[in-house]
Amino acid sequence: MEAYIxxxxxxxxxxxxxxxxxxxLGPVAKGDEYVFAPIEDVEALCLDYDTTILPPAKKFIxxxxxxxxxxxxxxxxxxxxxxxxRVLFGVHACDLNGLLSLDKVFLETYxxxxxxxxxxxxxxxxxxxxxxxxxxxxxxxxxxxxxDIGFDLCLTDLGDRYMVEVGSNKGREMVKGLNAASNEDFIxxxxxxxxxxxxxxxxxxxxxxxxxxxxxxxxxxWREVKEECLACGSCTSVCPTCYCFGVxxxxxxxxxxxxxxxxxxxxxFYEFSRVAMDHIFVPDRETRIKQRMYHKLTYYQQQFEAPxxxxxxxxVTTCIKRIxxxxxxxxxxxxPKPEKEVKLYTPPxxxxxxxxxxxxxxxxxxxxxxxxxxxxRTYTFxxxxxxxxxxxxxxxxxxxxxxxxxxxxSAISISSCADLKGVFQHTIRAVGNVTNALAELKExxxxxxxxxxxxxxxxxxxxxxxxxxxAGGIGLAPLRPVIKYIQARRNEYGKFxxxxxxxxxxxxxxxDEYDEWRKIPDTRLHLTxxxxxxxxxWGHCIGVVTTLFNKISVDKANTVVLTCGPDxxxxxxxLDLLKRGWSPEQIYVSLERRMSCGIKKxxxxxxxxxxxxxxxxxxxxxxxxxxxxxxF
Amino acid sequence: xxxxxxxxxxxxxxxGCQLNVLNLEPVLLDIVGAxxxxxxxxxxRENFEGPYDIGFxxxxxxxxxxxxxxxxxxxxxxILVAQGACxxxxxxxxxxxxxxxxxxxxxxxxxxxxxxxxxxxxxxIDYYVKVDAYLKGCPMxxxxxxxxxxxxxxxxxxxxxxxxxxxxxxxxxxNCLVLTKGIPCMGTVTAAGCGAQCPSLGRACEGxxxxxxxxxxxxxxxxxxxxxxxxxxxxxxxxKYAGNTPEFSKGAEAV
Ligand code: SF4
Ligand code: SF4
Ligand code: SF4
Ligand code: SF4
Ligand code: FES
Numbered sequence: 026m027e028a029y030i031x032x033x034x035x036x037x038x039x040x041x042x043x044x045x046x047x048x049x050l051g052p053v054a055k056g057d058e059y060v061f062a063p064i065e066d067v068e069a070l071c072l073d074y075d076t077t078i079l080p081p082a083k084k085f086i087x088x089x090x091x092x093x094x095x096x097x098x099x100x101x102x103x104x105x106x107x108x109x110x111r112v113l114f115g116v117h118a119c120d121l122n123g124l125l126s127l128d129k130v131f132l133e134t135y136x137x138x139x140x141x142x143x144x145x146x147x148x149x150x151x152x153x154x155x156x157x158x159x160x161x162x163x164x165x166x167x168x169x170x171x172x173d174i175g176f177d178l179c180l181t182d183l184g185d186r187y188m189v190e191v192g193s194n195k196g197r198e199m200v201k202g203l204n205a206a207s208n209e210d211f212i213x214x215x216x217x218x219x220x221x222x223x224x225x226x227x228x229x230x231x232x233x234x235x236x237x238x239x240x241x242x243x244x245x246x247w248r249e250v251k252e253e254c255l256a257c258g259s260c261t262s263v264c265p266t267c268y269c270f271g272v273x274x275x276x277x278x279x280x281x282x283x284x285x286x287x288x289x290x291x292x293x294f295y296e297f298s299r300v301a302m303d304h305i306f307v308p309d310r311e312t313r314i315k316q317r318m319y320h321k322l323t324y325y326q327q328q329f330e331a332p333x334x335x336x337x338x339x340x341v342t343t344c345i346k347r348i349x350x351x352x353x354x355x356x357x358x359x360x361p362k363p364e365k366e367v368k369l370y371t372p373p374x375x376x377x378x379x380x381x382x383x384x385x386x387x388x389x390x391x392x393x394x395x396x397x398x399x400x401x402r403t404y405t406f407x408x409x410x411x412x413x414x415x416x417x418x419x420x421x422x423x424x425x426x427x428x429x430x431x432x433x434x435s436a437i438s439i440s441s442c443a444d445l446k447g448v449f450q451h452t453i454r455a456v457g458n459v460t461n462a463l464a465e466l467k468e469x470x471x472x473x474x475x476x477x478x479x480x481x482x483x484x485x486x487x488x489x490x491x492x493x494x495x496a497g498g499i500g501l502a503p504l505r506p507v508i509k510y511i512q513a514r515r516n517e518y519g520k521f522x523x524x525x526x527x528x529x530x531x532x533x534x535x536x537d538e539y540d541e542w543r544k545i546p547d548t549r550l551h552l553t554x555x556x557x558x559x560x561x562x563w564g565h566c567i568g569v570v571t572t573l574f575n576k577i578s579v580d581k582a583n584t585v586v587l588t589c590g591p592d593x594x595x596x597x598x599x600l601d602l603l604k605r606g607w608s609p610e611q612i613y614v615s616l617e618r619r620m621s622c623g624i625k626k627x628x629x630x631x632x633x634x635x636x637x638x639x640x641x642x643x644x645x646x647x648x649x650x651x652x653x654x655x656x657f
Numbered sequence: 658x659x660x661x662x663x664x665x666x667x668x669x670x671x672x673g674c675q676l677n678v679l680n681l682e683p684v685l686l687d688i689v690g691a692x693x694x695x696x697x698x699x700x701x702r703e704n705f706e707g708p709y710d711i712g713f714x715x716x717x718x719x720x721x722x723x724x725x726x727x728x729x730x731x732x733x734x735x736i737l738v739a740q741g742a743c744x745x746x747x748x749x750x751x752x753x754x755x756x757x758x759x760x761x762x763x764x765x766x767x768x769x770x771x772x773x774x775x776x777x778x779x780x781x782i783d784y785y786v787k788v789d790a791y792l793k794g795c796p797m798x799x800x801x802x803x804x805x806x807x808x809x810x811x812x813x814x815x816x817x818x819x820x821x822x823x824x825x826x827x828x829x830x831x832n833c834l835v836l837t838k839g840i841p842c843m844g845t846v847t848a849a850g851c852g853a854q855c856p857s858l859g860r861a862c863e864g865x866x867x868x869x870x871x872x873x874x875x876x877x878x879x880x881x882x883x884x885x886x887x888x889x890x891x892x893x894x895x896x897k898y899a900g901n902t903p904e905f906s907k908g909a910e911a912v
Binding site: 253278280295 | 684687688690691803804807810811812813814816818819820821823824827828830831832833835836837844845846869870871872873876877880
């Protein structure tokens with residue numbers, strides 16, 4: 026280990042030297058607590074701080090809020106602002122590890138240019154904890170009290186001097202002129218870190234934690250926590266690994282000019298999973314609490330192969346109710362209810378098309394609009410840039426993020442098949458801000474498109490098999506590409522049956538295409554509606570879509586089922602099929618959640634350990650049916 | 658396109674919200690440019706009859722005359738906005754609802770001339786009519802007002818977020834009053850949007866914006882008792898600005 030000695034009397038000069046080329050951000054007192062802030066006066070630096078209100082790396086690298094895009098009418102791109110060089114000075118081991126976990130989120134699967142620019146310009150001077158804080162439990166996860174990796178320099182307080190370990194070339198530059206550490210210095214360092222380690226008595230037994238939690242999803246402790254928790258979300262605001270954010274467009278009074286901003290958000294908040302029509306996917310506090318706790322203690326590891334909790338203790342310190350992961354896990358361990366064998370969810374292999382800037386929407390023009398029902402339209406788009414259009418391809422069942430600037434962005438599945446060249450289509454129901462704004466647009470108007478994102482229908486695995494489509498309402502839109510796909514490759518698939526249900530005949534989509542679909546060889550289309558208004562003609566079935574199951578003729582043993590519709594419909598489709606002896610391996614569902622990024626960053630679409638945007642939106646039911654808390 | 662017409666009305670309240678509209682410099686002129694203010698007795702000499710596109714109503718409803726007017730206003734306004742704590746939840750006037758006195762006793766306490774006075778418990782306006790949007794707070798937040806106007810002009814739902822005030826407090830890295838000073842702050846259960854104004858000045862959140870969207874008032878009431886508040890004090894905390902709401906009532910009833 027390469028290490029040097031910095032006498033405490035020299036600290037001022039050392040920091041002053043860093044300040045010549047860098048903005049130095051370090052811990053300073055605020056009331057009885059500490060915060061990381063720009064160091065104007067070295068005297069203000071409090072290196073004996075216990076913890077800070079917000080974690081330094083998250084505060085200065087993730088940033089509580091920032092502008093993603095500036096626009097006027099149609100998009101005007103904004104490149105990340107050049108940040109000057111900075112040094113985060115005196116970062117505890119837990120917070121450094123928190124940063125390394127954030128790196129996994131923001132630097133992998135579509136690297137975030139804004140985060141990346143700041144990350145690359147920030148040097149880290151870590152600080153080992155020789156007198157650990159009282160709420161921390163970093164030793165449980167090997168994320169403290171001393172830092173092993175990820176720093177440029179790392180300090181250890183040895184009384185009258187700091188030992189300075191070098192972790193990078195950048196760090197080596199900074200220590201020029203310091204004397205090398207002696208053997209005695211090393212001994213003193215190791216001794217004090219060992220003592221520190223022993224002082225940490227709070228502990229979570231991390232072995233097999235994921236399985237234990239999974240098995241105890243219904244443990245009584247969660248109801249106790251629900252009664253106490255104030256749902257204030259402070260635990261997530263202060264957590265060094267919480268990455269979730271929301272995205273919103275703000276306009277000035279011209280109503281044209283504005284910016285798209287992101288801001289920290291929290292899964293503890295009721296509105297976190299809100300979509301159009303005020304539908305909330307996670308409507309109860311107990312589930313939200315579990316989303317947080319499980320995410321910290323197991324999901325994060327499953328998603329990013331990095332710790333979701335680094336044991337900094339902030340969530341406990343900041344909680345008026347002192348809701349404490351250490352205590353909760355201890356309670357479960359004292360009285361575990363291991364009712365079933367569980368297998369932890371593993372996300373599918375990443376499928377990412379590397380792009381320059383994942384936040385930059387491409388302009389697309391509306392070529393035509395076709396009214397499907399009173400509130401549903403099919404839009405045919407083409408990218409303004411012919412090269413982008415030429416290169417654009419996608420699998421059936423994936424989605425785009427569609428922007429109306431000044432209104433917002435919405436995740437919407439593509440309703441055309443990539444066989445259609447030169448254009449692509451979306452079939453959209455006007456229900457929320459973005460979709461209502463889309464409904465106001467006309468041919469020739471411009472929108473922003475990011476995508477395609479996610480995994481679609483398993484058109485490869487389906488080859489040689491019978492295919493059963495079960496769609497409800499607007500859920501036919503993401504399945505239409507499959508129909509087109511099979512039509513174009515008819516002999517590669519077996520029997521093909523389409524079951525489609527709607528509330529009323531008036532709500533049926535793509536009605537002018539049914540004749541064509543019926544003409545596809547060996548294909549049958551069955552329709553049903555919940556009710557037929559008086560005076561309306563209807564020659565088909567009446568009842569929910571599952572009533573059509575009695576009519577199907579595909580070979581159960583050799584069929585793949587694809588279903589999409591409202592959650593409640595898919596729930597009954599799946600239940601009914603399972604009851605009839607179908608297997609969860611052969612059923613695929615397409616899920617909808619709130620989505621603010623599409624690129625596995627904002628966290629809005631999380632359903633347990635699953636990112637609906639990148640692991641889905643299409644899932645094999647068998648892969649997700651055992652998620653803690655279930656699917657529907 | 659003709660500019661949307663706007664009207665401001667006032668019932669039982671202090672006029673603080675309307676004053677806040679006038680305090681909107683420097684954007685006030687831009688707003689005046691974007692809309693046509695047809696009725697604003699506090700600010701204009703010339704006022705016009707409805708209908709209006711957007712009506713902002715300040716104040717609680719606590720008399721038959723106010724109720725009659727409110728119903729007429731509702732009919733006249735395409736979008737009706739409850740402006741400020743009184744119109745949203747009953748606000749300070751609603752303190753009387755929990756005084757334990759009869760309506761007449763209260764009237765006698767406040768007024769000397771009682772012959773033409775007729776009042777009933779104070780409620781927010783959505784107790785009586787459909788409300789399309791809310792501007793919470795005492796007084797309402799100016800930025801939210803501007804955001805709402807812009808959203809209305811664009812035909813959007815402003816999608817205000819009513820998670821707890823603590824979120825804004827944490828982002829400012831305030832020392833939490835409850836944790837560092839034992840001060841009974843209502844921030845945890847109160848709807849955000851004010852930028853944690855009071856806690857940022859070292860003063861407890863009073864709950865003027867009403868309950869947060871996931872409000873666990875009963876749990877906070879228990880914390881207040883632990884902090885040494887009397888039962889009556891806890892009740893007063895939850896009955897101050899939004900005592901009418903079921904969420905805050907749970908706090909008042911928990912101890
Ligand atoms: S800080 Fe505590 S009370 Fe607040 S949301 Fe988190 S666990 Fe609940
Ligand atoms: S969950 Fe709590 S202890 Fe763990 S890293 Fe987050 S704030 Fe720290
Ligand atoms: S989902 Fe995870 S990262 Fe996001 S706010 Fe919740 S606990 Fe934090
Ligand atoms: S001072 Fe009040 S608003 Fe701020 S964090 Fe504490 S309880 Fe929440
Ligand atoms: S993580 Fe943002 S939409 Fe999935």
